[in-house]
Amino acid sequence: MDAASESSEAAHGARRPGRPYDHSGDPAILAVTLDLLAERGYDQVTLDLVALRTGRAKTTLYRRWPTKADLVVAAVEAVGTPPEARELPDTGTVRSDLLAVVDSPWLGGPDRRMVLFDGLVTAAQVSPRVADAVRTTVTTPYVGVYEALLDRALARGQVSPGRAEAVPLVAQVIPAMASRGLAEGPVGRSYFVDVVDLVVLPALGIVG
Amino acid sequence: MDAASESSEAAHGARRPGRPYDHSGDPAILAVTLDLLAERGYDQVTLDLVALRTGRAKTTLYRRWPTKADLVVAAVEAVGTPPEARELPDTGTVRSDLLAVVDSPWLGGPDRRMVLFDGLVTAAQVSPRVADAVRTTVTTPYVGVYEALLDRALARGQVSPGRAEAVPLVAQVIPAMASRGLAEGPVGRSYFVDVVDLVVLPALGIVG
Numbered sequence: 001m002d003a004a005s006e007s008s009e010a011a012h013g014a015r016r017p018g019r020p021y022d023h024s025g026d027p028a029i030l031a032v033t034l035d036l037l038a039e040r041g042y043d044q045v046t047l048d049l050v051a052l053r054t055g056r057a058k059t060t061l062y063r064r065w066p067t068k069a070d071l072v073v074a075a076v077e078a079v080g081t082p083p084e085a086r087e088l089p090d091t092g093t094v095r096s097d098l099l100a101v102v103d104s105p106w107l108g109g110p111d112r113r114m115v116l117f118d119g120l121v122t123a124a125q126v127s128p129r130v131a132d133a134v135r136t137t138v139t140t141p142y143v144g145v146y147e148a149l150l151d152r153a154l155a156r157g158q159v160s161p162g163r164a165e166a167v168p169l170v171a172q173v174i175p176a177m178a179s180r181g182l183a184e185g186p187v188g189r190s191y192f193v194d195v196v197d198l199v200v201l202p203a204l205g206i207v208g
Numbered sequence: 209m210d211a212a213s214e215s216s217e218a219a220h221g222a223r224r225p226g227r228p229y230d231h232s233g234d235p236a237i238l239a240v241t242l243d244l245l246a247e248r249g250y251d252q253v254t255l256d257l258v259a260l261r262t263g264r265a266k267t268t269l270y271r272r273w274p275t276k277a278d279l280v281v282a283a284v285e286a287v288g289t290p291p292e293a294r295e296l297p298d299t300g301t302v303r304s305d306l307l308a309v310v311d312s313p314w315l316g317g318p319d320r321r322m323v324l325f326d327g328l329v330t331a332a333q334v335s336p337r338v339a340d341a342v343r344t345t346v347t348t349p350y351v352g353v354y355e356a357l358l359d360r361a362l363a364r365g366q367v368s369p370g371r372a373e374a375v376p377l378v379a380q381v382i383p384a385m386a387s388r389g390l391a392e393g394p395v396g397r398s399y400f401v402d403v404v405d406l407v408v409l410p411a412l413g414i415v416g
Contacts, residue, residue, distance in 0.1 A: 043334060126251060126334055166406035173407060176385045198374035199381060203411040 026074075029054050029061070033075040037119035038112070042126050047071065069127040076120060076133040081141045082106055088145070094153045094206050095196060098174075101145055102192045110189050117178060139175055147171035153206055160205025170203050234282075237262050237269070241283040245327035246320070250334050255279065277335045284328060284341040289349045290314055296353070302361045302414050303404060306382075309353055310400045318397045325386060347383055355379035361414055368413025378411050 032053045036045045047068060051058040065071035082104065089100035107113045120138060124131035150167045153159055159167070177195050201207075240261045244253045255276060259266040273279035290312065297308035315321045328346060332339035358375045361367055367375070385403050409415075 122334075126330075163410065166410065169402055169406045172385065173381065177380065194377055198377045199407065199411045202371065202374065202413070203407045205410070 025054070025056065026064070027078065029056060029071075030075040030078040033071055034079070034116060034119075037072065037075070037123055038116040039119075041119055042068075042072065042123035042130070045072070045123075069129050072123050072127070072130050073133045076123075076130065076137050079107070079137055081137065082145060084145045085141045088148055088152065094149065094158055095201060097149050098146070098196045098200065099193065101142075101149070102174075102189065102196070110192075114178070114188070142175045143171050146174055150204065153204070158206050163204045166204060170200055173200055173203070233262070233264065234272075235286065237264060237279075238283040238286040241279055242287070242324060242327075245280065245283070245331055246324040247327075249327055250276075250280065250331035250338075253280070253331075277337050280331050280335070280338050281341045284331075284338065284345050287315070287345055289345065290353060292353045293349045296356055296360065302357065302366055303409060305357050306354070306404045306408065307401065309350075309357070310382075310397065310404070318400075322386070322396070350383045351379050354382055358412065361412070366414050371412045374412060378408055381408055381411070 029050060033045065033050055036049060036053070045068065047058060047061050047065070050056075050071065051061050061071070065074060082101070083106055084101050084104060089097045091097050091100055103110055104113075107116060117138065120130075120134045124134040147168060150159070150171055154164055154167060174192065174195055177199075178192070237258060241253065241258055244257060244261070253276065255266060255269050255273070258264075258279065259269050269279070273282060290309070291314055292309050292312060297305045299305050299308055311318055312321075315324060325346065328338075328342045332342040355376060358367070358379055362372055362375060382400060382403055385399070385407075
């Protein structure tokens with residue numbers, strides 16, 4: 001972000017209509033929006049607070065993202081897809097492949113990512129447009145990663161006979177249990193390890 | 209509800225302080241609140257709309273439930289616990305016991321109940337107090353019902369050797385997948401049948 005042009009813009013108030021919008025500060029604004037979602041949940045995120053944290057003028061934010069939903073949708077879309085969707089882990093066992101996704105360093109590693117996704121789940125419930133963005137950007141790609149890992153296990157003969165038809169549904173179990181709302185606050189890594197060991201692998205009869 | 213006293217109260221405006229509140233209309237108001245949650249989700253439920261649908265004066269509603277969260281928490285608490293929590297189904301097989309819970313006529317049967325619970329999940333995400341009420345009233349009792357059914361199967365020797373430790377986690381799978389947010393709109397009965405047949409029973413090695 002260009003701090004000089006930021007403060008000059010703040011000092012001069014609204015930009016003249018027609019002057020092209022400078023997008024160079026967008027990534028920082030969207031990152032702050034995600035941080036706030038993770039810290040406080042959708043309800044407590046305001047454009048005022050984002051303006052305060054980024055040092056941008058409120059008018060600048062409102063011109064670019066007229067509503068909170070617009071801003072949050074842009075932030076979700078900026079998250080991108082999990083790196084495992086582009087390159088499947090292949091670590092030797094189905095179990096360690098699944099755990100490589102759970103332990104991915106993406107978005108700051110498992111703990112920060114789980115808190116962030118908890119914020120996204122909150123946001124998705126309030127705004128149907130945010131829900132679409134979360135489904136498209138996060139949930140569907142994750143189900144896809146798990147399904148690809150389990151399909152590969154099937155192709156390698158690691159799934160028990162007669163369990164092939166369960167693969168698409170079992171691929172949804174980890175994302176589903178991540179947002180189950182049973183615990184107070186977000187679930188931790190050890191919960192996912194248990195889901196892999198006690199539900200996913202046994203449901204498909206996968207050993208190791 | 210007493211229609212005569214309702215219209216008289218609406219005509220006279222606010223009740224004098226100190227006059228005892230008449231609770232006889234509460235169940236109808238809470239039922240309408242649940243209907244609206246199911247139809248529109250938390251965001252679209254307003255005390256104005258509840259007043260309109262029930263024919264009660266807005267001032268009466270505000271006096272009893274000062275905020276929307278108060279009203280929705282009361283509505284969730286009025287749902288009560290699933291009847292299966294008081295009397296476990298015992299139909300002959302673990303599968304048909306689990307499906308008896310899925311197919312329960314409680315709260316209007318599976319289709320209406322799934323739409324309603326979808327509305328509760330929405331509400332829970334917005335208000336931590338509503339989230340607590342949903343967890344206490346709905347989610348935890350349901351996990352308890354499934355856990356009791358699976359514990360009984362374990363006691364009857366129907367769970368595969370070595371799978372006992374998975375029972376508490378597997379008991380969370382059905383409630384978790386009910387609110388997974390992967391589908392557009394609420395999931396239907398056939399989805400739960402698949403979750404039972406392709407995830408829950410195989411994860412515990414239960415046959416029938």
